[in-house]
Amino acid sequence: MNRILILLFVSFSLLGSNTKSNQFIARQGQVSFFSYTTAENIEAKNNQVLSIIDVSNNEIAISMLMNAFIFKKSLMYEHFNESYIESDLYPKATFKGQILDFDSSQVESQTRIVKGTLTIRNISKEIEIKTIITKDNNTYILEGDFEIVVKDFDIKIPPIVASNIAKIITTKFRFEYESYEE
Amino acid sequence: MKLKKTSYFLVTLVLILSLYIVYLYNDPYKVNIRDATEKTTISAEEITASFIKNEKKATAIYKGKVVKVYGIIKEITFINNTNTIILQSNYTNFNVLCNLQLPTSKQPMSLKVGQKVTIKGVCKGFLHDVIFLNCMLVNTPNNE
Incomplete structure (x- = not known):
């Protein structure tokens, strides 16, 4: 079952008939988040985030291990x-969506909206994220930031530390994609 | 007199406890991988195959554990200020990603693609590849 899920993700939940020549993979994407409060600033980075984009239909999928x-x-x-996060129960966070109006042949950098579903702790939310896309030879770099509302994902913060954790978490991402060809 | 002694004792106790709590709270996140004892030693091919065949079972065995993994270097990368050694498996597009525990600078490593190495690190789980963090190279005959 798990093998089927992996293959599904790789072939890109990844939608249908597209060949790998249209697909680009970032195995070591970076996602970081920041919680700013007057009591304390908290920052964390994950440098092993997986993402695949398919330039034939502009689909994007992201998966990350929360314990990383x-x-x-x-x-x-x-x-x-x-x-x-209860990462033993919910080990991964995922995002699946589409880069709107993305022109994969454009050499100049382009600012686009990514629309899709973010799933954390098995709770899914529709979100829109602004991203800057740059193309360098046959690689793409996607970077940007967005905000996550803690209560949207049923994350329970004990009252005693509530003042130390922001209600809205700033999240940044950077992915370097290379051609996903065997 | 006895009351005074008890008060001193309580104040000292509270002070020590407070200091201990502050110490725990500020304890920096670090993994002493050099001194950690590995749960097992396994090849990159075997560990990748075990995650592909049964991710749930492999996750239960390896997640959060210190593991020595040996294999052939497929790629050495420096992305987002992170040094990573990628070990190849028998599956073309599935590898072992070993995130080296090094200062944030491009490390001039003498390693080469195709070289056989043994790496000790903490297994975090599986995405498209098996993910290892806090890795260090281990000097064993496998490094030859």
């Missing part, structure tokens, strides 16, 4: 994984 975020303090890592 790196924090400055070990207690932050523990609270994030054990109490807030």
Whole structure:
């Protein structure tokens, strides 16, 4: 079953008849998030985020391991994984969507909207994200930022630390895609 | 007099506890991979195959564990200020990604693609590849 899911994701939940020559993969994308409060700033980075884009239909899929975020303090890592995200129960976050009006042949950088579904803790939300896309030879770089509302994903913050964690989390991403050909 | 002694004791106790809590709270996130004992030693081919065949079972075995993995270097990358060694498997597009525990700078490594290495790190799970963080090279005959 899992093998089928993997193959489905790779062939890109990835929609139908498209060949791999239309697909580009980023195995080491970076997603980071920031929580700014007067009490404390919290930052974490995940440098092993997977993403595949299909330039024939502008579909994009992203998957990341929640336990691969790196924090400055070990207690932050523990609270994030054990109490807030519950990464044993919900090990991955995913995004599936489409880059609107993306012209894959355009050499100049282009700012586009990515519209899709973000799933964290098995809770899915429709979101729109602004991204800057640059093309360098046959590679693409997608970068941008967006905001996540903590309560949208039923993340329970105990009242005692509520003042230390922002209600809206700023999230940044950067993916370098290369051709996904065997 | 006894009350005074008890008060001193309580104040000292509270102070020590507070300091301990502050110490725990500010304990930096680090993994002492050098001194960590590995759960197992496995080839890149075997660990990749086990995740592809049964991700749930492999996740239960390896996730969060220190593992020594050996294999042939497919690629060495420096992306987003991160040094990564990619070990090849028997599956063309599925590999083992080993995120090296190094300072944030491009490390002039003497490693080459095609070289056989053994790497110790913490297995985080599986996406398109098996993901290892906090990795370090291990000097074993496999490095030859």
